[in-house]
Amino acid sequence: MADDIMTKTLADLGLTAQRAREAQITGLSVDSRLVKPGHLFAALPGAQMHGGEFIQYALRMKAAAILTDPEGSRIAREELDNSDAALIVVEDPRMALAYAAALWSGAQPENMVAVTGTNGKTSVASFTRQIWEHLGLQAANLGTAGVEGAYTAPMTHTTPEPITLHKLLADMASAGITHASMEASSHGLAQRRLDGVCLTAAGFTNFTQDHLDYHATFEEYFHAKSGLFRRVLPDDGTAVINMDDPKGQELFDLVLARGQHVIRVGSRAECDLRLLARRFDGTGQELRFDWLGEAYTARLDLIGGFQAENVLLAAGLAIACGAEPSDVFETFRELETVRGRMQLAATRNNGASVYVDYAHTPDALMTALRAIRPHVLGRLVVVFGAGGDRDTSKRKLMGEAAAAHADVVFVTDDNPRTEDPDAIRAMVMQGCPKANNVGDRAEAILRGVDALGPGDTLLIAGKGHETGQTVGNDVLPFDDVEQASVAVAALDGKLA
Numbered sequence: 001m002a003d004d005i006m007t008k009t010l011a012d013l014g015l016t017a018q019r020a021r022e023a024q025i026t027g028l029s030v031d032s033r034l035v036k037p038g039h040l041f042a043a044l045p046g047a048q049m050h051g052g053e054f055i056q057y058a059l060r061m062k063a064a065a066i067l068t069d070p071e072g073s074r075i076a077r078e079e080l081d082n083s084d085a086a087l088i089v090v091e092d093p094r095m096a097l098a099y100a101a102a103l104w105s106g107a108q109p110e111n112m113v114a115v116t117g118t119n120g121k122t123s124v125a126s127f128t129r130q131i132w133e134h135l136g137l138q139a140a141n142l143g144t145a146g147v148e149g150a151y152t153a154p155m156t157h158t159t160p161e162p163i164t165l166h167k168l169l170a171d172m173a174s175a176g177i178t179h180a181s182m183e184a185s186s187h188g189l190a191q192r193r194l195d196g197v198c199l200t201a202a203g204f205t206n207f208t209q210d211h212l213d214y215h216a217t218f219e220e221y222f223h224a225k226s227g228l229f230r231r232v233l234p235d236d237g238t239a240v241i242n243m244d245d246p247k248g249q250e251l252f253d254l255v256l257a258r259g260q261h262v263i264r265v266g267s268r269a270e271c272d273l274r275l276l277a278r279r280f281d282g283t284g285q286e287l288r289f290d291w292l293g294e295a296y297t298a299r300l301d302l303i304g305g306f307q308a309e310n311v312l313l314a315a316g317l318a319i320a321c322g323a324e325p326s327d328v329f330e331t332f333r334e335l336e337t338v339r340g341r342m343q344l345a346a347t348r349n350n351g352a353s354v355y356v357d358y359a360h361t362p363d364a365l366m367t368a369l370r371a372i373r374p375h376v377l378g379r380l381v382v383v384f385g386a387g388g389d390r391d392t393s394k395r396k397l398m399g400e401a402a403a404a405h406a407d408v409v410f411v412t413d414d415n416p417r418t419e420d421p422d423a424i425r426a427m428v429m430q431g432c433p434k435a436n437n438v439g440d441r442a443e444a445i446l447r448g449v450d451a452l453g454p455g456d457t458l459l460i461a462g463k464g465h466e467t468g469q470t471v472g473n474d475v476l477p478f479d480d481v482e483q484a485s486v487a488v489a490a491l492d493g494k495l496a
């Protein structure tokens with residue numbers, strides 16, 4: 001059975017070697033530690049170092065080809081000169097790798113859509129998949145929470161690097177998945193991870209602060225996101241844009257200049273899918289909207305106005321892939337909240353509710369608190385923290401958002417990673433000096449639940465679906481939904 005190992009030539013992978021050397025490629029890798037004999041090793045320019053530094057190790061592991069940029073080939077000139085391996089030097093090796101990975105793995109689900117934006121990617125990708133499922137299609141979504149739907153698999157990244165991504169897409173296609181929605185993170189876009197994906201449509205949710213640890217400026221962060229429309233979405237693709245976001249118009253102008261199709265979503269008069277009115281109640285909301293001037297009403301069993309925006313964007317993506325609009329709108333009442341996004345986690349004996357949400361940016365925290373407010377009769381309590389080894393400038397802003405939009409605030413730990421948790425909380429507290437500072441997250445949740453009287457609501461923000469607390473390099477089991485039940489059980493004498 002050893003001879004069933006797949007091999008491809010460089011030409012099969014769309015690559016041309018210098019010095020006209022050919023090679024039979026047995027696999028692709030970006031990490032020298034994973035190179036096997038016959039692999040193509042992509043030596044990429046990194047944030048910490050240049051992958052060119054590792055070409056010597058890849059050659060020692062018998063890599064058959066090296067893909068890199070002029071800098072990488074300069075770093076390893078001597079080793080490359082003394083080697084038989086084929087050498088491919090291009091200006092953008094990440095882009096070349098993305099296409100090579102697509103050609104290596106072959107198949108993708110026929111209808112692929114991607115969604116970018118600071119907040120809402122996972123939610124939109126999930127709602128799109130749920131709409132497709134209700135229309136009887138074989139569908140999956142992939143991103144922060146792994147692959148979900150008619151095909152499931154764990155994932156370690158929101159947008160995995162291309163070798164992993166295309167292996168997954170090929171496996172999904174061969175399992176019969178015809179429709180897939182994926183998240184395009186700004187890291188993924190900046191690093192060309194999804195450039196080899198054949199998109200039918202691409203969606204934009206919103207643009208606010210996050211990841212300023214990775215992107216040097218706001219402009220660079222937006223430039224990475226807009227790459228989905230400038231570069232990845234083909235000329236005949238459809239852009240689905242939330243026009244309520246201030247960046248919506250800029251993207252609309254961009255896709256119009258490229259001649260792509262566009263579906264505008266939002267509450268503004270020019271929108272194709274336009275939200276006209278909504279009414280909130282205890283368990284969800286009623287919507288009135290129109291599609292190209294024709295009016296519809298629908299019920300959503302989802303908490304929070306922003307969920308309606310996410311659902312309409314998902315509807316736009318499904319329509320862009322050919323679904324009948326009125327059939328799409330019929331599915332709205334069936335849509336379920338994404339795990340850890342405005343999820344009702346527990347209810348106290350006095351009727352007070354506890355929600356878990358993944359808000360981990362200043363804007364998301366404000367949005368989540370404002371979204372819950374119309375459902376709250378009494379006080380709104382929040383428990384949240386900010387992640388370690390991540391954008392430090394968002395911490396104080398998150399504190400300010402909590403102080404401005406909640407009545408009682410508990411600042412706690414959220415994945416301190418390798419940072420000092422006390423120092424992270426101190427930075428958050430600068431934005432909400434009157435808050436309670438409780439490092440232990442379980443204790444903070446217990447105290448948050450204890451503070452709830454009749455009509456009050458607690459929002460536990462920041463970890464959503466996560467099942468661990470990362471302290472140093474250890475991941476300790478921790479689940480906000482579970483902790484909410486434990487706290488309610490302890491205080492109200494219920495079984496957890």
Ligand SMILES: CC(=O)N[C@H]1[C@@H](OP(=O)(O)OP(=O)(O)OC[C@H]2O[C@@H](n3ccc(=O)[nH]c3=O)[C@H](O)[C@@H]2O)O[C@H](CO)[C@@H](O)[C@@H]1O[C@H](C)C(=O)N[C@@H](C)C(=O)N[C@H](CCC(=O)O)C(=O)O
Nearest residue numbers: 030031032044046047048049051054157158159161185187
């Ligand atoms: C910050 C970031 O995105 N880093 C990615 C980047 O690594 P880097 O530029 O830092 O790499 P480096 O350490 O400088 O090394 C340069 C090159 O040498 C290679 N190398 C390194 C060491 C070695 O022994 N041998 C070797 O070959 C590395 O694989 C790399 O290709 O390029 C690597 C190869 O493509 C990625 O694996 C790596 O993702 C890391 C694992 C990561 O954690 N990324 C996170 C931040 C991320 O992408 N997150 C987003 C979601 C963000 C969000 O929306 O919240 C995501 O899509 O998941």
Ligand SMILES: Nc1ncnc2c1ncn2[C@@H]1O[C@H](COP(=O)(O)OP(=O)(O)OP(=O)(O)O)[C@@H](O)[C@H]1O
Nearest residue numbers: 118119120121122123144306357358359364367368
């Ligand atoms: N349309 C929206 N506008 C503003 N905030 C939103 C919106 N949708 C979701 N949020 C907030 O952002 C949080 C994260 O939502 P979601 O996981 O869908 O976003 P994401 O873009 O996938 O995040 P990540 O960058 O971590 O992958 C939610 O828990 C909610 O608080």
Ligand SMILES: N[C@H](CCC[C@H](N)C(=O)O)C(=O)O
Nearest residue numbers: 360386387390414415462463
């Ligand atoms: N994908 C995001 C998730 C952040 C979630 C929050 N719980 C944190 O750890 O900061 C990140 O890695 O920045």
Ligand SMILES: [Mg+2]
Nearest residue numbers: 121122143144
């Ligand atoms: Mg996500």
